[in-house]
Amino acid sequence: MAKRLILAGAGHAHLHSILNIPDFIRAGYSVTVVSAGDVHYYSGMGPGLLAGLYTPEQTRFAVKIMAENRGAEFIAGCVTRIDADQNRIILDDGRILDYDVLSCNLGSFVLPLTSGTSAVIPVKPIENLYTAGRSLEHHLKTKALSALVVGGGPAGVEIAGNLRGLAEHAGGRLDIALVSQSPLLERFAPRVRGIVSESFARRNIRILENASISSFTETKAILSSGETIHFDTAFNATGIRPSGVFSDSGLLTGPDGGLLVNEYLQCLHYPNIFGAGDCIAFAPRRLDRVGVYAVRQGPILYANLQACLSSAPLTAFEPQHRHLSILNLGDGTGVAARGAFVYKGRLAFRLKDYIDRMFMRRFPN
Numbered sequence: 532m533a534k535r536l537i538l539a540g541a542g543h544a545h546l547h548s549i550l551n552i553p554d555f556i557r558a559g560y561s562v563t564v565v566s567a568g569d570v571h572y573y574s575g576m577g578p579g580l581l582a583g584l585y586t587p588e589q590t591r592f593a594v595k596i597m598a599e600n601r602g603a604e605f606i607a608g609c610v611t612r613i614d615a616d617q618n619r620i621i622l623d624d625g626r627i628l629d630y631d632v633l634s635c636n637l638g639s640f641v642l643p644l645t646s647g648t649s650a651v652i653p654v655k656p657i658e659n660l661y662t663a664g665r666s667l668e669h670h671l672k673t674k675a676l677s678a679l680v681v682g683g684g685p686a687g688v689e690i691a692g693n694l695r696g697l698a699e700h701a702g703g704r705l706d707i708a709l710v711s712q713s714p715l716l717e718r719f720a721p722r723v724r725g726i727v728s729e730s731f732a733r734r735n736i737r738i739l740e741n742a743s744i745s746s747f748t749e750t751k752a753i754l755s756s757g758e759t760i761h762f763d764t765a766f767n768a769t770g771i772r773p774s775g776v777f778s779d780s781g782l783l784t785g786p787d788g789g790l791l792v793n794e795y796l797q798c799l800h801y802p803n804i805f806g807a808g809d810c811i812a813f814a815p816r817r818l819d820r821v822g823v824y825a826v827r828q829g830p831i832l833y834a835n836l837q838a839c840l841s842s843a844p845l846t847a848f849e850p851q852h853r854h855l856s857i858l859n860l861g862d863g864t865g866v867a868a869r870g871a872f873v874y875k876g877r878l879a880f881r882l883k884d885y886i887d888r889m890f891m892r893r894f895p896n
Contacts, residue, residue: 533559533560533561534559534560534561534631534632534840535560535561535563535629535630535631535632536555536560536561536562536563536630536631536632536633536634536836536840537562537563537564537565537620537628537630537632537633537634538562538563538564538565538603538634538636539565539610539620539633539634539635539636539637540565540566540610540635540636540637540638540808540810541564541566541571541592541594541598541636542571542636542637542638542808542809542825543573543574543636543808543822543825543826543829544636544807544808544825544826544828544829544832545564545634545636545807545808545829545832546571546592546594546829546893546894547829547830547832547833548634548829548832548833548836549564549594549597549598549601549603549894550597550601550893550894551833552598552601552602552603553601553602554837555836555837555840556601556602556603558837558840558841560840561604562598562602562603562604563603563604563605563606563628563630564594564595564598564603564604564605564606565606565608565609565610565620565622565628566594566595566605566606566607566608567607567608567609568594568607569593569594569595569596569607570591570592570593570594570595571591571592571594572587572590572591572592572656572657572658573590573591573592573657573887573890573891574655574657574822575822575883575887575890576589576590576887576891577590577654577657577660577689578660578686578689578690578692578693578859578861579693579859579884579887580657580660580661580664581660581661581663581664581690581693581694581697582664582693582694582696582697582700582861583664583665583668583697583700584693584696587658587661589888589891590657590891592891592894592896593896595607596896597894597896606622606626606628608622608623608624608626609622609623610622610623610635610637610774610776611623611776611779612776612779612780613633613635613776613777613780613782613804614780615780615781615782615798615800615801615804618630618631618633618803620633630803631803631840632803632804632805632836632839632840633803633804633805634804634805634806634807634832634836635776635777635790635804635805635806635807635810635811636806636807636808636810636825636832637773637774637776637808637810638655638773638774638808638809638810639655639771639772639773639774639809639810639820640653640655640771640772640774641653641654641655641767641768641769641770641771642767642769642770642771642772643767644681644744644747644767644769649749650747650749650750650762650764650765651681651747651765651766651767652764652765652766652767653766653767654686654690654766654767654768655771660690663764663766664697666764667694667697667698667701667705667764668697668700668701670703670763671697671698671701671702671703671704671705672701672702672703674703675703675704675705675706676703676704676705676706676763676764677705677706677707677708677761677762677763677764678694678705678706678707678708678762678763678764678765678766679707679708679709679710679752679760679762679764679765679766680694680707680708680709680710680765680766680768681710681744681752681765681766681767681768681769682709682710682711682766682767682768682769682770683709683710683711683712683713683714683715683716683717683738683740684711684716684717684718684768684770685716685856685858686768687709687711687766687768687769688709688715688716688727688858688860689858689859689860689861690766690768691707691709691731691736691861692730692731692734692736692858692859692860692861692862693859693861694707694861695707695734695735695736695861695862696861696862696863697861699862706735706737707735707736707737708736708737708738708739708760708762709731709736709737709738709739710739710742710744710752710754710760711738711739711740711741711742712741712742712743712769713740713741714740714741715727715728715738715740718819719856719868720868720871720873722873723858723866723868723873726866726873726875727858727860727866730860730862730864730875734862739754742754742755742756743755747765750762750763752765771809771820772787772788773787773788773789773790773809773810773811773812774788774810775788777789777790777810782798782800782801782804783798783799783800784812785811785812786812787812789806789809789810789811789812790804790806790810790811790812791811791812791814792805792806792807792811792812792813792814793814793815794814794815794847794848794849795835795845795846795847795848796811796828796831796832796835796848797835797839797845799814802839803839805832805835805836805839807825807828807829807832808824808825808828809825813848813850816850818850821854821856823851823854823855824850824854826890827848827850827851828848831846831847831848834846853869853870854869855867855868855869856868856869857879857880857882857883857886859880859883860880863877863880864876864877864879864880865877865879865880865881865882865883866879867879867882867883
């Protein structure tokens, strides 16, 4: 019987393996791809999708078609448990799938707000941004609106900036407030924070730093200071967390529940389980949950899945200590930062746009 490879999740880190499914099949292995949806959105283009810079078709991978056209079985579903001792996974509909090698790229979810409300839109899944953007465009044609962004990290900054870009393109009035429990862009260099603060002040985007929200209603947020912020639409960009599947399954995890993997992206106690992307905790050192690592893990993961199936030596993933970050500010400019290097301007956004479009072209549907 052919050895069975299951790719659980169809995120950035699995795209390289999905593209090369024929290599596994030619070697005599069966491949099954399990994903919640037929398509996977590229998160790096999410803020641009919100603003209307990109269409959904430009920002998503047709992973079902990609997998099936290359000879794999595609199963729509979510993994709810991994039975590592029995080499099987259980899906949300009760189906049980056996594997010889399992690779997990299950992604992450946005942390729910302490006092949440259905009026607050999480920035993941990414398609939420497209729906919200088109709704705002429609309503801005007839009335002034207010938007609240909760979260002062890169996602919150890009959402706020692109909301302003959306409103300017629609020709409507949109009041925007960004609330951050910590300093804005806390992990970035002071110069980056200063550039973004100046840009937002000039574009009338209000920033409230070191501010916490004590409660919500459907139309307003009450800060711990007592201030009330009214909104017509609100976005939750407070941070992400891996799926609880790994801890629920009794596997070793990092502090936030990510699957603990070694330098080979391999589960510590079960060498036939691998993981990559937002759903892992990298044991050799802490990694930020940013797309650049998931993308760079892809080819290493593919090589190690082949090696594990054929009992060959594994290849170590060696992450960069400093990576290039480019923030899309929503006005045709960006902020590029890598170590001490910081640049703000149209060239930065053009570079980001070029990188994103080239990444999409690497994985044709």
